[in-house]
Amino acid sequence: MYDGIVQELIDEFGKLPGIGAKSAQRITFFVLQTQHYDPARLSQLLATVRERVKFCESCGNVSEQTRCTICTDPRRDQSLICVVEEPKDIVAIERTRQYRGLYHVLGGAISPIDGIGPDDLSIAQLMQRVGSNTVSEVIIATDPNTEGEATAAYLTRMLTAIAIPVSRLASGLPVGGDLEYADEVTLGRAFEGRRKIP
Amino acid sequence: MYDGIVQELIDEFGKLPGIGAKSAQRITFFVLQTQHYDPARLSQLLATVRERVKFCESCGNVSEQTRCTICTDPRRDQSLICVVEEPKDIVAIERTRQYRGLYHVLGGAISPIDGIGPDDLSIAQLMQRVGSNTVSEVIIATDPNTEGEATAAYLTRMLTAIAIPVSRLASGLPVGGDLEYADEVTLGRAFEGRRKIP
Known part of the structure; x- marks a missing residue:
């Protein structure tokens, strides 16, 4: 234990995720x-961060304006919506430079264990968006884990019911990975999703 | 990349030691x-932390007063000085509850590669303390690495020259450790420092 403020600062750093007692002291x-x-x-x-950062009223991405830089970019394809769990997933996808459509942030995934149901996510807003705009495809990019898969299944049901084409990101072996270290579920998915060499 | 302030906050967290880009984003x-x-x-x-935290003018420990709580504690043995590299080493030693003397913080260790010589550490202040007080023993508790050992050797030479008894913390096998995983230097030290069973 340190005197007063030094210990207080260690304690405050220790509240942040991934920072243990030793790291908090070092910082x-x-x-x-x-x-x-x-x-x-x-x-x-x-x-000031909490006052200044808003969430885009259209897609839910972080933004300092009422609508984010992606939603207001006229060069983006307005007919594609990629559904993600969190704003940080958008950054990961943007880094690939392969996707030029819009996004929709759910704010999490369906998880009965944590008491998170469809109504706790921005699914109603998504249905409203696809209902009032011309959407050619919704790409579901929730995490490839139990909660993400459950959410994807739920969304697929909702969207196909109103005849919106839906797709899901491919599961398979990570590029640069080693086949012998792949878990059996991933390897099974890689078989299921195999592509014919042209 | 995020918009404005969100990216700025990620960048600022990323400047702290041990926090990489992913952790900074998560935080x-x-x-x-x-x-x-x-x-x-x-x-x-x-x-406010930098204004409020001073360093004890006697030992160099962190303190909100001009002298720290250890130096001003009348129950501590004033004739013992334990020399450490950093204030956090004091906390580690205090946790053992075995030492009841005073401390002296060097502010680092001698490291020619990093351009840190004896004059960059509070060695002159240490010599003044042992010269003007009745000191029965100086315990050198610098880190058991190259820089710490070099510093210990330097201090030993300075202190024995003015006839002050000097000791160094024991090196050996960590308690609870496994002999086969000990590195050869530690194991060698454990042999050198072996004790006769009474």
Whole structure:
């Protein structure tokens, strides 16, 4: 235990995800002792970030405006909607530079164990979007785990009922990976989804 | 890349030691989206910590007063000084509850590669302390690595020259460890420092 404020700062850093007691202590001493580091910037950002960051009223992405930079970009294909769980998934997909449509952030996945049902996610907003716009395809990009798959199945049912074409990201072996280390479910999916070599 | 302030906050978290790009993103979304978490406390602490935290003018430990709680504690043995590299080493030693003397924080270890020589550490202050007080023993508790050993050797030479008894923390097998996983240097030290069973 340290005196007063030093311990308080260690405790506050320890509340952040992935930062244990040792890391919190290391970060605190870094903040205290590093000449070229200025903690004022982080302090200011933390003080204002919640007021300044809104969520796009159209897709739910993080944004400093009422609509995000993707939704307001006229070069994006307005007829494609890719459904993701969290805003950080959008960044991951954008890095591939392969997708030029719009997004829809659900805010999580269906998980009865955690008490999260369809009504806790922005599924009604998604149905409204596909209902009032000309949408040629909805690509479901929820996580390839139990909750993500359940959410994908639920969305597929809802969307096919109103005749919207739906697709799901492919599951299979990660590129650069090693076949012998792939788990059996992934390997099974890779077989199911095999493609004919042209 | 995110819009404006979100990316700025990710970048600021990424400047802290041990926090990579992925962790910085995860922490930022935690700060943005977690209802029961209030970033104001961390913001305030970061804004004031450098002004409020001083370093004890006697031993160099962190302190909110001019002298730390250990140096001003009358129950501590004033004739013992344990020399450590950093204030966090004091916390580690205090947790053992075995040592009841005072400390001296060097502020690092001698490391020619990093351009840190004896004059960059508080060695002159240590020599002044042992010169002007009745010191029965100086216990050197620098890290058991190259820099720590070099520093210990340097301090031993300085202190024995003025006839101050010096000791060094024992090196050997960690308690609860496994002999076959010990590196050869540690195992060699354990042999050198072996004790006769009474």
